[in-house]
Amino acid sequence: MLRNLTAALLLLAALVLQVSLASRLLGVFAPDLVLLTVAALAAVRGPVPGAVIGFCGGLAYDLMPPAHHTLGQYALVLCVLGYAAGRVGEQAPLVTVVVCALLGPGLEAGFGALLGSPGVTWDVVRSAWVRGALCNLVAAPAVFWAVTALHRHGRRGGGTELVTSWRRGTA
Secondary structure: OHHHHHHHHHHHHHHHHHHHHHHHHHHHHOOOHHHHHHHHHHHHHOHHHHHHHHHHHHHHHHHOOOOOOOOOHHHHHHHHHHHHHHHHOOOOHHHHHHHHHHHHHHHHHHHHHHOOOOOOOHHHHHHHHHHHHHHHHHHHHHHHHHHHHHHHHHHOOOHHHHHHHHHHOOO
């Protein structure tokens, strides 16, 4: 329960930072903090939680203003990336986050082109992919470190012992 709450709060923080600070201060050179958070959480938690975290984070990202793309586009991309990062992440979690940081912008732009988003051509996909991948690559280690540190802290928080002792009626 505490791990899920920690994951939800990390996603919420990434969404707020992405919309309020990163996109406004860095503009087109902003890393995708939501994608990096989903990849880091999925690498630590596994494939099924990674897919659920990716879907929820992507859907929230789809609904955040300014939404100028097809509803569900980021939910699909982040769900797939979350599942893949969870499958591969047990062996090398940081490498998995870096690979997701490189592939994510291309998948997002590619799905936008396939779904017919206005102004998205394959030339735009190529340029956006390179720019987005480089921005994500720079931020990936810091986001991975922060997410795993906070996730480990939430896991060691002692909340499960309190809940199990409360259920037995000893707390």
